[in-house]
Amino acid sequence: MVFPLGKTRSDCSGFDQLTRLAKSLELVSFDKVDIDMSGCTWFDANMAAPLGALLYRASHQLNNVRILGASHRLENILRKNEFLLNYGRLPLTDSNVTTIPYRRFEPTDGRYFVSYISKYLQGRGMPKMSAGLHKKFLESVYEMFNNAVIHSGTTLGIYSCGQYYPNVHRLDFSIGDLGMGIRESLRRKKQLELAADEAIRWAFTGTNTTRTGPIPGGLGLKLLADFTTKNGGRIQIVSDRGYWELEEGSVRSSLFDLPFPGTVVNIELNTADTKSYRLSSESNLGDIF
Amino acid sequence: MSEKVVIRPYEVVGSPLCVASEDGERVYALVRTALKEGRKVDLSFENVSILTSAFLNSAVGQLYREFSEKAIRDSLSVTDMSQEDADLLKRVVETAKSYFKDPDWLRRAHQEVLGEDDEQ
Numbered sequence: 001m002v003f004p005l006g007k008t009r010s011d012c013s014g015f016d017q018l019t020r021l022a023k024s025l026e027l028v029s030f031d032k033v034d035i036d037m038s039g040c041t042w043f044d045a046n047m048a049a050p051l052g053a054l055l056y057r058a059s060h061q062l063n064n065v066r067i068l069g070a071s072h073r074l075e076n077i078l079r080k081n082e083f084l085l086n087y088g089r090l091p092l093t094d095s096n097v098t099t100i101p102y103r104r105f106e107p108t109d110g111r112y113f114v115s116y117i118s119k120y121l122q123g124r125g126m127p128k129m130s131a132g133l134h135k136k137f138l139e140s141v142y143e144m145f146n147n148a149v150i151h152s153g154t155t156l157g158i159y160s161c162g163q164y165y166p167n168v169h170r171l172d173f174s175i176g177d178l179g180m181g182i183r184e185s186l187r188r189k190k191q192l193e194l195a196a197d198e199a200i201r202w203a204f205t206g207t208n209t210t211r212t213g214p215i216p217g218g219l220g221l222k223l224l225a226d227f228t229t230k231n232g233g234r235i236q237i238v239s240d241r242g243y244w245e246l247e248e249g250s251v252r253s254s255l256f257d258l259p260f261p262g263t264v265v266n267i268e269l270n271t272a273d274t275k276s277y278r279l280s281s282e283s284n285l286g287d288i289f
Numbered sequence: 290m291s292e293k294v295v296i297r298p299y300e301v302v303g304s305p306l307c308v309a310s311e312d313g314e315r316v317y318a319l320v321r322t323a324l325k326e327g328r329k330v331d332l333s334f335e336n337v338s339i340l341t342s343a344f345l346n347s348a349v350g351q352l353y354r355e356f357s358e359k360a361i362r363d364s365l366s367v368t369d370m371s372q373e374d375a376d377l378l379k380r381v382v383e384t385a386k387s388y389f390k391d392p393d394w395l396r397r398a399h400q401e402v403l404g405e406d407d408e409q
Binding site for chain 1: 304306308309310311312338339340341342343346347350351353354358361362365366367368370372373375376377378379380381382384385387388389
């Protein structure tokens with residue numbers, strides 16, 4: 001099969017296109033899968049994470065996956081972030097050092113993920129963030145990774161990729177998984193039947209969590225939302241047919257026609273932010289418990 | 290009176306990055322054993338640079354499943370923690386208390402959300 005992949009930004013239409021790719025690949029095995037990027041005039045590099053997840057699944061179904069027709073410029077971007085190394089290209093040095101390369105992790109690779117983020121965020125082309133912002137960003141991406149580990153039940157891995165855009169002071173970082181998705185998690189663990197966009201909204205509300213076992217939870221996404229709002233950044237979540245976006249305190253959500261087979265979280269960080277990142281309360285160490 | 294047991298997440302995890310739930314489990318196992326032995330525990334976060342709610346839920350939050358608030362307050366102390374990490378831990382502790390106090394609170398919280406929807 002041939003899938004023409006057009007302009008792919010971290011937005012609703014970019015993810016919508018990936019849901020269509022997911023559907024096309026769903027039942028294909030022992031076949032040729034050609035991703036035709038000849039009509040792709042822009043590809044947000046962090047979107048390599050969800051695209052990589054879908055193509056990994058296609059390879060896992062024993063298809064021969066090829067990426068064809070990408071412009072020279074696009075090839076360079078996707079070689080610099082090492083995405084195309086999975087499809088027969090050679091690496092290209094990221095001389096600007098603005099890339100957090102594409103990687104696939106097993107759920108048990110928590111420590112490897114930690115070293116990966118620490119290593120690439122310190123690149124000389126990466127933003128010189130305030131200490132508070134740097135710490136909050138690290139906490140946020142670890143929370144995202146933990147969410148995928150704890151909630152997705154993925155057996156095909158967790159995918160990540162990031163790109164810094166120095167001219168606009170923005171760092172985009174995406175984590176995707178091929179797990180059950182938030183809607184299905186809610187259905188299985190809380191017996192709640194919600195539409196996919198409502199399910200994402202539920203996960204961000206109050207103290208909600210799909211945790212039912214001995215370890216409490218439910219803070220990761222709320223902390224992420226609090227932080228992003230204060231930072232002036234953006235979060236996007238795609239899970240099943242749901243699309244949910246928080247930007248400047250405003251939420252936008254919608255339903256795709258087709259599902260994404262897992263969950264993707266994209267965080268866009270405003271790297272020029274110099275605010276302090278204390279939570280609103282000021283807890284006394286003697287009065288924690 | 291027996292001396293406080295000092296448990297250092299930095300040493301238990303082997304890193305200043307206390308982020309993974311499984312690493313929190315390792316800390317929890319030590320704290321739990323000490324508390325069950327009736328010992329007082331000082332959780333020293335010296336040299337820890339990054340903490341997540343997932344780590345703290347495992348390391349500390351789940352103590353509320355087994356021990357009363359009073360037992361934890363009387364026996365567990367925290368030192369060498371930055372103000373912002375203390376704020377995060379406080380939030381984790383409040384969430385854990387609610388989680389274990391009322392097994393049905395999540396469903397009710399959801400119903401509240403649906404109620405809000407109806408008004409829109």
